[in-house]
Amino acid sequence: MNPLAKELNEVLSTTIVEDLLSDYGKRMYFPKGIISQSAEAKQRARKYNATIGIATDKGSAMCIPSVFAGFTGGLSHDDVFPYAPTAGELPLRKVWLDEMRKKNPELQGKTISLPVVTSGLTHAISIAASLFLDKGESIIVPDMYWGNYNLTFVEQREANMVFFPLFANGGLNVEGLAKTIDSIPGDQAALILNFPNNPTGYTPTWTEARALVAMLVDKAEKGKKLLVFTDDAYFGLFFEQDVCTQSLFALLCDAHRNIFVVKGDAATKEEMVWGFRIGFITYGAKGLTEAHYEALVKKTMGAIRGGISSCSKPAQSILLKGMKSGTYHAEKEAGIVLIAKRYHHLKQILKAYGSNPNLQVLPFNSGYFMSFACAGNAETLRLYLLDKYEVGTISIQSKYLRLAFSSIDIEQLEDLIAIVYKAAEEVFQASAGQKA
Numbered sequence: 222m223n224p225l226a227k228e229l230n231e232v233l234s235t236t237i238v239e240d241l242l243s244d245y246g247k248r249m250y251f252p253k254g255i256i257s258q259s260a261e262a263k264q265r266a267r268k269y270n271a272t273i274g275i276a277t278d279k280g281s282a283m284c285i286p287s288v289f290a291g292f293t294g295g296l297s298h299d300d301v302f303p304y305a306p307t308a309g310e311l312p313l314r315k316v317w318l319d320e321m322r323k324k325n326p327e328l329q330g331k332t333i334s335l336p337v338v339t340s341g342l343t344h345a346i347s348i349a350a351s352l353f354l355d356k357g358e359s360i361i362v363p364d365m366y367w368g369n370y371n372l373t374f375v376e377q378r379e380a381n382m383v384f385f386p387l388f389a390n391g392g393l394n395v396e397g398l399a400k401t402i403d404s405i406p407g408d409q410a411a412l413i414l415n416f417p418n419n420p421t422g423y424t425p426t427w428t429e430a431r432a433l434v435a436m437l438v439d440k441a442e443k444g445k446k447l448l449v450f451t452d453d454a455y456f457g458l459f460f461e462q463d464v465c466t467q468s469l470f471a472l473l474c475d476a477h478r479n480i481f482v483v484k485g486d487a488a489t490k491e492e493m494v495w496g497f498r499i500g501f502i503t504y505g506a507k508g509l510t511e512a513h514y515e516a517l518v519k520k521t522m523g524a525i526r527g528g529i530s531s532c533s534k535p536a537q538s539i540l541l542k543g544m545k546s547g548t549y550h551a552e553k554e555a556g557i558v559l560i561a562k563r564y565h566h567l568k569q570i571l572k573a574y575g576s577n578p579n580l581q582v583l584p585f586n587s588g589y590f591m592s593f594a595c596a597g598n599a600e601t602l603r604l605y606l607l608d609k610y611e612v613g614t615i616s617i618q619s620k621y622l623r624l625a626f627s628s629i630d631i632e633q634l635e636d637l638i639a640i641v642y643k644a645a646e647e648v649f650q651a652s653a654g655q656k657a
């Protein structure tokens with residue numbers, strides 16, 4: 222049991238609650254991960270807050286103006302107040318599917334399900350896990366992963382996360398994943414792939430993506446039934462020419478009869494509506510028909526109905542209206558360009574530091590984030606940055622320091638990076654000195 226859960230249980234011990242908690246209730250805790258580090262930074266990072274997993278401009282949340290327009294008029298009572306259908310508003314599901322097909326030309330001619338609306342991508346992952354992962358089963362996860370998978374896969378589902386190193390030789394570790402799949406006993410294996418990746422900001426190149434697909438097809442051909450979740454939270458934020466700009470879902474959804482792909486994506490980051498809580502779940506596998514997809518959608522609807530009943534109606538109405546506006550695509554592109562400029566500037570800044578004994582820049586080419594592998598304890602560095610420089614960052618597994626360039630203005634990046642390198646030198650040289 223997680224020590225934080227134990228602490229909470231200790232507080233509740235000798236009360237009636239202790240006797241009544243379910244096993245799940247006993248296991249539950251609130252992690253001291255990104256959310257609590259961000260909360261700390263909100264209070265104390267008066268100079269720069271590079272923890273925030275949203276996109277900001279001059280300190281305010283960015284948005285697509287056509288979507289924001291929904292708040293200032295044009296909606297009827299019926300757009301706002303009734304329940305939304307369990308699977309979500311049909312016109313929104315169809316628009317999302319149309320957009321998905323436009324963004325992923327590899328989907329052409331492939332039969333996939335109609336997306337079902339969920340309350341954010343977290344909810345989509347949780348539903349997929351509840352439908353496909355049993356207690357004691359394993360799910361393969363890259364060693365650099367979004368910490369919330371701990372709660373969903375391990376605490377909710379009681380599954381085991383089996384890790385593979387995301388990188389080898391500065392790129393995607395396809396061989397490491399292949400070996401990890403082979404290590405799973407039996408004829409099934411589940412895995413989750415998140416690109417652009419949180420926390421590294423890495424997306425495979427086209428060459429790597431093709432190699433990954435070929436490797437998975439080879440496993441499928443040899444009889445392994447593969448369940449692949451794609452977590453496409455940061456889809457569309459691709460900043461290099463060679464990056465695979467399509468979802469692995471599009472490449473895998475008709476790759477082999479033994480490969481079943483569940484795509485989790487969301488308006489959250491793609492449409493810059495973090496608080497709307499709109500995600501989607503879409504299914505694809507070679508050989509599945511419309512009737513099969515309808516059955517899967519019904520099961521998904523059952524999971525939604527029994528969990529949250531239905532998702533927010535006004536959020537769906539506003540998003541749909543925005544996505545149908547004539548200026549929506551141009552406005553969305555403007556937001557992506559702003560983040561892309563920060564990315565390119567950041568790359569230039571980091572180049573000037575070359576290889577550094579304290580901080581090693583991990584590969585990144587997309588998304589909101591970049592991470593450093595730290596020569597010393599990353600949590601010590603995070604706290605030092607907060608205390609001495611009022612700079613908020615995220616430490617991960619005590620080894621990595623994550624910065625969100627999505628929420629740092631371009632003119633602040635140089636100073637932020639200078640502070641991080643300076644602090645790392647102060648902290649890690651000092652601790653090396655103490656050891657010597």
Ligand SMILES: Cc1ncc(COP(=O)(O)O)c(C=O)c1O
Pocket residue numbers: 274340341342343344367415418419452454487489490495499500
């Ligand atoms: C990799 C990844 N997946 C999923 C999510 C969750 O997205 P949502 O806010 O739509 O639940 C996040 C959010 O930070 C994320 O980083």
